[in-house]
Amino acid sequence: MHSQALLIEELRRITGGATVWSRAELGARDPGFDDRNFGAAALVRPRDTAGVAALVGFYAASGIELVPQGGRTGLAGGAATTREQIICDLGAMDRIEEIDPLARVAIVQAGTPLAVLQEAARAYGLDPGIDLAARGSCSIGGMISTNAGGIMAFRNGTMRHRLLGLEAVLPDGRVFGDLTRVLKTSAGYDLKQLFVGAEGTLGIVTRAAIRLDAMNGASATALVGISDAASAQRIAGHFLGQAATSLQAAEIMWRPFVSAMRRMLDYPPDLLPLDAPCLLVLELGADTQDAARAALENGLAEIWEKAGISDGLVATSLEQARMIWRLREETEMIERMHDHPPSFDVSVPAGMLDAYVARIENGLEALDAAWQPYVFGHLADGNLHISLNADGPLAPARYLAVEDVLYDGLRAAGGSFSAEHGVGLDKRGAYERHADPVKQDLARALKMLIDPQGLLNPGKIISRRRSSS
Amino acid sequence: MHSQALLIEELRRITGGATVWSRAELGARDPGFDDRNFGAAALVRPRDTAGVAALVGFYAASGIELVPQGGRTGLAGGAATTREQIICDLGAMDRIEEIDPLARVAIVQAGTPLAVLQEAARAYGLDPGIDLAARGSCSIGGMISTNAGGIMAFRNGTMRHRLLGLEAVLPDGRVFGDLTRVLKTSAGYDLKQLFVGAEGTLGIVTRAAIRLDAMNGASATALVGISDAASAQRIAGHFLGQAATSLQAAEIMWRPFVSAMRRMLDYPPDLLPLDAPCLLVLELGADTQDAARAALENGLAEIWEKAGISDGLVATSLEQARMIWRLREETEMIERMHDHPPSFDVSVPAGMLDAYVARIENGLEALDAAWQPYVFGHLADGNLHISLNADGPLAPARYLAVEDVLYDGLRAAGGSFSAEHGVGLDKRGAYERHADPVKQDLARALKMLIDPQGLLNPGKIISRRRSSS
Incomplete structure (x- = not known):
């Protein structure tokens, strides 16, 4: 058993002087969304891939368990810790190493928040093509580890589809290095896919090559009242069928959610038309903002009857658009x-x-x-x-x-x-009861193959091995 | 050792009366692109997933090796056979089981040719979003197994990104069933990804759920002469930056290829402007064909000087567009x-x-x-x-x-x-010399885990186990 002082010293030594927080310091810090995140023996924040590899390699097969953490915005307990575990925090690996505007690729360290990448790409007229409400805090590594989707996934795919290459530290301390920058590769099993959605149980993602898209034109926002999702789908389908515009978001909210949000946000009664059973937020892109607004107005007029629209508002100011989006996004x-x-x-x-x-x-x-x-x-x-x-x-x-x-x-x-x-911890029961048994068998075998000692984020997704078996 | 007659009878019995070809019949048939495809003991063509599973299960651990085959258009020897192997041909599983126009999803059997899916989707105003020159012959299962890309991958991703769900028969005869129809799933390791690009070495893909996109408007074709790829990239970048059009293809050809093709296609000297060091074929989508042609003409005029364009032609007829595309696609x-x-x-x-x-x-x-x-x-x-x-x-x-x-x-x-x-057989040397050693280690361990007897398409991608080890 390590004493805390010895452990802290050991962690600093292994990682070449990385920041380390003791149990006491963890207790005084903000654990993010989940109180269980900071229940560990210590937190260490390596500065580079070599530091992560040294940490993992040192504890490999020693019985000391590691829990990787990014932005700590996860909602399923994927970063939860127990008393003897050590947190490997990617927060010091938060640099964008390169943006290649010709190839439209960013090389990003895993601890980089999404919003930082979005802003850096914007300077080149580019965008990572993925967006979600936690953009300010969630990290690229965490988004890879949960295969994050968000608002634009229906157009651009999930994180898996934005990922060109990936570097990860394996449970034995070796580095899996596949920082491919091209979209097309069929050069043997594409093993980087294993780490997407694995929640840090098969390796710790340290760097990634992310695809960027050209940002075209401008966009406009609308709020539409309808009676149900089928009506909302008719509206979205109408805009998806246009070649000269691009639907960038179609977010739906049912009445009980809207009522609660309008009350909590203290919106005055006439601020927005919010009375329908369902509300649809549309974001439509076009060459200019005027063109986007006109296309929203015309498109909604064209489909008004057929889709059974009861209310509609195309935002005429950025402030009005922001009010509409707050309703959807401030779910805290x-x-x-x-x-x-x-x-x-x-x-x-x-x-x-x-x-x-x-x-x-x-x-x-x-x-x-x-x-x-x-x-x-x-x-x-x-x-x-x-x-x-x-x-x-x-x-x-x-x-x-x-x-x-x-x-x-x-x-x-x-x-x-x-x-x-x-899945994390919280949906493991659902996983065991609702996922395909053959898939569960294969997943367990894969975890055993790659992390036979079960030291990397153990118990997440897959239950710990039963000691009796 | 089976005699041929006994083997044929056995294969019919196992698969419930599937079509079987003997070695002699194989010798009389067209093996597709690769002469090695039909060097096997027999070919069996199961009618459904149960037939494939029965076949695989029967031979599991028996030492009889199986080689799955789709459209036999592969270019790396991935479907090559040896004398004692049996071909599992997916050609009888060629049905589109369902197209859901609202969800924009097709459920497709693995032997379905791409062109058949394209045509069926078109009837709903939809498209699978992937296209390649072998469209008439290549099968969906083969495209999954090589992670095919083709002409539209830069916009829509490769086959991996078009795939929502997948069913495959594992080397032990069990069925991995994950016919998910939704884009977003983070419900444990996404193991269907293992079978994408695995060339049938980890399982035989039998069915798939493929994402479809709305087909918008019309398109027009241009042929542009430039001095190099950097110029071509400036042109493509110009069109990618437009919100009201969508670049659907940007194919480049260097002069020696163009000269050979024009000669073989017997194109008269003035048919197309083909004299530049590089030629770029552009396909641009817009609301109407007139709009697409106008956008191509205007866009090329805008970038003419900056991109150093020496020659340019926007096709004014479908026949002219076809002539341009034949130049690029008839690579036989x-x-x-x-x-x-x-x-x-x-x-x-x-x-x-x-x-x-x-x-x-x-x-x-x-x-x-x-x-x-x-x-x-x-x-x-x-x-x-x-x-x-x-x-x-x-x-x-x-x-x-x-x-x-x-x-x-x-x-x-x-x-x-x-x-x-x-990789197949032909690029295995390149794989061994040019792929990351850690990735190769993991790939070999994965093959051993899932196919310990090495009976599914053995020797493809990964060398057979050395008998001495």
Whole structure:
């Protein structure tokens, strides 16, 4: 057993003088979204890949477990720690090493926040093509490790599709170096894919080559009231069918979410038309902002009757657009209304969105007459975020019953019980009950192959090996 | 040892009456691009996933090796066979099981040719977003197994990015079933990615869920003469920066390729302006064909001086556009000029295209004063196809020397020695000499984990295990 002082000294020595926080210091710091993030013996913040590799290599096979952390914005307990674990914090690896404007590629260290990359790319008229509400805090490495999706995934794909190359430290301390900068490679198994969505259980992502897109023209924002998701899909489909504009966001919110948000944001009654059963936020790109606004107005007029639009507003100022987006994005308001409200993140196939929402409303009400879900999310890829109007955590059996309401039948229909938040600790039960058994077998074998000692973020996604087996 | 008659009977019995071809029948059939494809003991064509699973399960651990085959258009020997192997042909699984126009998803059997999917999707105003010259023959399963890219990859990604879900038969006969229909899933290791680009060595892909995009407007074609790839990149960049149009293809051809093609296609001297050192084929989409033509004309005029354009033609008829595209796509002409010309397929980072072409021209000339490469390919993702003006196959040492000229330094620069053709048998030497050793170690361990008996497409990508080890 290490004493704290010896451990701190050891960590500094291994990593060549990296910043180290003791257990006491961790207790005094902000653990991010999840209180369990800072329950570890210590945190160490290596300055480069060699530092991460030295750390991992030193503890390999020693029984000391490591938990990699990025922006600590994860929502599934993927960065949670236990008392004897050591946190490998990527926060000191936060540099953009290179932006190549001709090749439209950025070489980025894993601890870089998304917003920093977005801003650096913007200086070249480029954009990483991925965006989410936690942009200011979430790190590129964390986004790779959960295969983050966000607002523009329906157009540009998820993090997996924005990733050209990747460097990661394996559980034995070796460096897997594949900083490919080209899109096309079919040169043997593309093993960098293993680390995407693996939540740090197979290796610690240290650097990445990210694809950038040309930023074209300008965009405009609209808020549309409709009766259901089917209407919203007709509207999104109308704009997706236009060649001269590009739909950049189609975010849907159901009434209970909108009502809660307007109250918490203290929006005056006539600020925005918010009375419909469903609201759709559209962001449309075109050559100029005037062209984008005109295309939104004309497009909505064309489809008004057919889509059953009850209300619509094209923002005429940046401030008005910001008000619309705050309604969708400042979801920490829900956490202010309820203490740790149980939250979920599903992908629902396009044809069953309305039926799904009706089914879970009924199912949750059957469990508790006071329960109602706040539902909002990304219309065009069917990714719904769901929070319960209740304090958490729920008792295990109760939580299980809620999960069954939300997840039953999703896989058979081609959906997913975790769209972009990962499995971590909190959805491991769902994983074990709702993921394909053959896939689970293969995943366990893969974890055993690459991390036979189970020292890298153990217990996340896959349960620890049973000691009796 | 089976006699042929017993083997044929056994194969029919296992697969529930599937079509079976004997060795003699194989000898009388067209083996596709590669003569080695039909050197096997027999070919069996299961009708469904259960038939494939029964076949694989029956021979698991028995020492009988299986080689999966799709459209047999592969260019790296990935479908080559030896005398005792059995071909599992996916040609009878060629149905599009479903197209969901709302979700924009197709559920496709692995043997379906790309062109069949393209045509079926077009009836709904949709498109699979991937296209390549072998569209009429190449199968969806084969495209997944080589992570095919083609003409539109720079916009829409490679096959990996078009794939939502996948079903595959594992080497032990179990079915890995992950026919997810949604884009966003972060529900544990995304193991379907393992089968993408694995060339049938980890499992036999049987069905897939493919993403479809809305087909917008119309397009127009231009042929532009420039002095080098840097000029071509300025032109492509100009069109990529426009919001109201979408660049759908940017194909580059160097003069020796163009000269050979115009001669073989017997194009009269004044048919097309073909005299520049480099030619660029552009396909631009817009709301209407007139708008696309006008945007091409205006865009080229705007960038004419800056990009150093020497010649330019916007096609005014479909026939003229077809003439331009034949020049780029009918590359079997090169095979008529030379007997099995050695061919290569590299990804070159954007900044070094011209230097790369100059370097390989010099390097090849140094090996043989008569050697000159035909170079053509996909400008916007740096994917160059290269054929040598010589008969093949070359003597092994000679081939190695050519590979060194073509591949040295590519990985360090972030490129790839195999962009979209895979490794198969023919690039295994390159893989062993040019792929990251840590990646090769992991790949070998993964193959051992999933196919411990080495019965699925053995020797492709990864060498057979040495019997002495």
